[in-house]
Amino acid sequence: MSCRQALLLSSSNCHGYSLLEFAKEEICLFLKKNAVNEIIFVPYAQNDFNGYTHKIKSVIDPWGYKVTGLHTYPDPANAVMSSKAIFVGGGNTFMLLKRLYEANLVNLIKSRVFEGHLLYIGSSAGTNVATKSIHTTNDMPIIYPPSFEAIGIVPFNINPHYIDIVESVTHKGETRDQRIIEYLDMPHAAPVLGLKEGAILNVNGNTLKITGVAGAVIFNKDKTKTEVPVGTDVSFLLNE
Numbered sequence: 001m002s003c004r005q006a007l008l009l010s011s012s013n014c015h016g017y018s019l020l021e022f023a024k025e026e027i028c029l030f031l032k033k034n035a036v037n038e039i040i041f042v043p044y045a046q047n048d049f050n051g052y053t054h055k056i057k058s059v060i061d062p063w064g065y066k067v068t069g070l071h072t073y074p075d076p077a078n079a080v081m082s083s084k085a086i087f088v089g090g091g092n093t094f095m096l097l098k099r100l101y102e103a104n105l106v107n108l109i110k111s112r113v114f115e116g117h118l119l120y121i122g123s124s125a126g127t128n129v130a131t132k133s134i135h136t137t138n139d140m141p142i143i144y145p146p147s148f149e150a151i152g153i154v155p156f157n158i159n160p161h162y163i164d165i166v167e168s169v170t171h172k173g174e175t176r177d178q179r180i181i182e183y184l185d186m187p188h189a190a191p192v193l194g195l196k197e198g199a200i201l202n203v204n205g206n207t208l209k210i211t212g213v214a215g216a217v218i219f220n221k222d223k224t225k226t227e228v229p230v231g232t233d234v235s236f237l238l239n240e
Helices: 021-033 049-063 076-082 093-102 106-114 176-184 235-239
Strands: 005-009 038-042 066-069 085-088 119-123 157-162 192-196 199-204 207-212 216-219 225-228
Touching (some): 021 049, 021 119, 021 199, 021 207, 038 049, 176 192, 176 216, 192 199, 207 235
Parallel strands (some): 005 119, 038 066, 085 119, 157 192
Antiparallel strands (some): 192 216, 199 207, 216 225
16 A cells, blocks of 8 residues: 655635635645654746745745755755655646656655655646646646656646636637547546646545545546545546
């Protein structure tokens, strides 16, 4: 049985809440139950490492947890090896994954999470790279990682910021559903979990649960779509 523990957020921002406020209680409980009081923040999805780290630090430090940017360590791999918890922030998924590969962190993070030595918190792009691959990111490919294969904390894909089709909208462009179905047409496709804003996938060993303040949608490999409200156990996705 895997000892992995992770919180995979659709986003750090949610309408009606300040930055990370909707997830504060769950993040604090997650860290407290594991006796963690220091977090390494991974700002690789954006270019202003100092500014991005300061933004997250200014929110989480007052909660009683010390945040330090991974970019401030001379050896990122050694820092991750020594850490008990990381928070991988959002931005551009392609850039994030490229930098994780360059720092030799993809397999290292996966092994430490599965061994139960490292807690993983991801948001947006940080959630994308925690999954099987980044094929279902919403971001533009502004740079090329060596592979689209990601960390693989869960064996399926996630689409953060998922938005349902709104029938009253007059825009006739491609919908999120259509793009996900295009992915599902591929032979390498895995099921896709669409996380609505405010949704969190709570990973605890072989148990997966939708938490947060919003639900999710599951796109199965046969292209059927299932609505998933907050509180639903979706552990079956590990076996799909």
